[in-house]
Amino acid sequence: MNIESLRHSASHVMAQAVMELFPGTKLAIGPSIEDGFYYDFDMEHKLIPDDLEKIEHRMAQIIKENHPFEKRTLSRAEAIEHFRNLGQDYKVELITDLDADEVSLYRHGSFEDLCKGPHVEHTGQIRAFKLLSIAGAYWRGDEKNKMLQRIYGTAFESEKDLRKHLNFLEEAKKRDHRRIGQALDLFSIHDEAGPGLIFWHPKGACIRNVIETFWREEHIRRGYELVYIPHVSKVDLWKTSGHWDYYRENMYPPIKIDEQEYIVKPMNCPGHILMYKTHLRSYREFPLRWAELGTVYRYERSGVLHGLMRVRGFTQDDAHIFCLPDQIQDEITRVIELALYMMKTFGFEYKLYLSTRPEKYTGTVEEWERATDALENALKSLGLPYQVDPGEGVFYGPKIDIKMVDALKREWQGPTIQVDFNNPHRFAINYIGSDGKEHSAVMIHRTVLGSMERFMGVLIEHFAGAFPVWLSPVQVRVINVGETELNYCREVYDILKQNNIRCDCDFSDEKLGQKIRKAQVEQIPYMIVAGAKEAENKTVSIRHRRKQQLMDTSLQDFVVNIKREIQEKINE
């Protein structure tokens, strides 16, 4: 049995149940999707969560009755007539827009729907299903159209598979970076400050700082130079770049300073370009690789904000590469290697996507072809599997997107590499070639993490808050058993500190079990417990947050081991 037809069949059964419970409902579309199905309805009644239970109940009855799915075919005109008589306007619109002479309808029991199929044989084959949520959705996904009510559900071949999926949803909920971020005191967002603006608490800032330090060192190692630019600049700069005309809805309005209007930067590129243009460039300087952890501010519609994943102020791990046309492939190859190195270091699987020329584009077709070939050749030369997204490129150039696949196999937008044909023309980003003439340089935008905010959000969910030692804000907690060994514990703590290990201590009057529990809840990788026995023998008792067995060892050995674990960035 095909899972898609199973889910699609479930959506028909759901539509029937909704039609019966809420007569007069108009049906839009109800496809199967990844992990489930939905159906869009246009109805007077506002669906509430309790309705889902009622609908599920009716669905269960329909399923039990084992209605066979039966197909029949109507001519286009007949079908339009048929659905018009039923008052199903959306179906009429769908058929009208169809290219076919005939359309198929599927019936089970008293319910019939326009559908190209296929379906399961009878409703009894839908064994395990659940309705999940109610949502608003525009007719045909266009915000100019009417907002319909959508019900999401899921269906599986067995109760066991369904339960597995529901457990997955539970697990995802537990890993929600907003919940963990609060529980582990990593970051906060404040009504008083504004939505989509992140405050990094010491522990979150610590993790971010570790990542940023690693990022800087790795970039310098790979031939990048670091730059800094101001956060505001005159509106004219944004007019030259084209953002004022094409990106204004995402930009904050100008600030007036001394009769001049200034814009808070939504992107870093114009700033880097100004520096490029401070003197005449020679082809001998290329490639120029300028990197910056550049904070940008963009207006995002209130409904789209989401924790760290979608914010209004964020820091891109940005870089711009200025190079010759025949250097594109080599540069792209290096960027992909860097990006994949990052993915590997943080423990992510990944998928690569190549996006080609969209309908609306700037530059010439030759430029596009040359750049797209360079991107594709880079992917091929690295022997990497990738998927082509035709027409999904940005208007100014083709791109490679890398999606991070986390511990729960979810995909997140991460690194992106984009060739830009627009800015070199707008800003006259030129260089003097070996022929002594002026030529247009190639500009590549790229990030290898995405943004610090989104990356940290994904990282939190990926590790469920249990960061590997090299990223953990507190790597070791020193815990005493009683009062007598306090001095020894302080000695241990001092030695750890001297070795640059991030540690703290819990010398509170609580029982040992309580202190261990606290450290476990905080996901601290190592707990060092020292009591009279250890103080006597000058050893430490090591407890790892995931391992049951304890280890008695010398502090020296522990320090050597944890330093290696940090150095090698080992993911558990």
Place this chain on the structure above:
RNA sequence: GCCAGCGUAGCUCAGUCGGUAGAGCACAUCACUCGUAAUGAUGGGGUCAUCGGUUCGAUUCCGAUCGCUGGCUCCA
């Protein structure tokens, strides 16, 4: 921005069919001095999101605003 739901202590949540609120955790103090995931007692803490309306009286009902959640649309 749009549709729907929600907003009660630092956190998680009860509760009030209109008579100004409670639990657990956390926090503070005290006692206990404890050997690898929760010791006990006591205490502090709330303009029940904000503003307005109805009412003798609003945290509760109504409206607006702000914010959050799930989606849609859009994106790093």
